[in-house]
Amino acid sequence: MAARVVGTLGAMLASLVLVVPDAGTSVVLGKQRLLTVLVSYGPRPFTRSDVTTAVNEAAAFISRSSFGRLTLQPTTTPWLEGGATEPSCGDSSDRMFAPLRAVAAAVGYQTRNYDRVIYVVAGPDCGFHGIEFGNEVLIVRQPDARLIVHELGHTFGLPHAGASNVCGTWCVTQEQGDLYSPMGTGFADFSAYEKEQLGWIPRQPRVTKPGKYLVYPVSPSAVTRQALVIEAPEGEYWLEQRPGLASPGLIVRLVNPDTASRAFIAPTTLLLAPIRTGHPVITPGQTFRVRGEFSVKVARAAKTPIRLSVSLSATLR
């Protein structure tokens, strides 16, 4: 029995793909063969080349965000005729995907030979843009790179990335409101928390005592210090630099890892107003405080890495 388990693991490692959906943790590394199947039930409202452009842009985003630890190897079919039986959107995932798998197989694309499959379908009115089950995604509109990355993110096991203006006893959360993560409304970069979950960066430093800390901008040469994590009773505060090339600034997400296992409950909440309403970014010289718990003072010098002074209340030491 043990040998069999080792054999399976060995085979998974050999294909350079590892997916471990366990308590919300999913490590996704290596090369992922991505098949995109275009299926029409009459109309062809966009071209195959529109789709390959979006897929390539999505692949570049993921390669950059993962520091090359995850690379997509895309194959895109021509438009295929779906025939008489449209996929049943509201039905079980199997009833939905089975006719689409059959359409691909009929022209020689065996979907089981790919790590991820995206069906881009024109014709049916499903009442959603995209939906994902396991390693398969159904998209029923013209896909752009953000939608592809978002749906692939779900196949990696990532839930939505939320955001909140108000956090008191409870956070009032916009379930998909994160301004930066593709699992929210953004398309800047996956969050450090998401990257740690996916195995793209190592475990980030947790604050264990007050003192000075550094947070680096997103860079392959500083993957061990992309974020600083402060563990508090209500969750983990993840501080990282705002993605992009703008002047240095910090953003904060409150993370409740325990809620990470269910696909549509956001375990991360970007704080939209960590200091002042309408300002999600903490800038040099400002201090972010959680009353009774900790404060983080951002050094005045607008340089990278950002230098932080962390004070902890007695309860967090």
Ligand SMILES: [Zn+2]
């Ligand atoms: Zn989603």
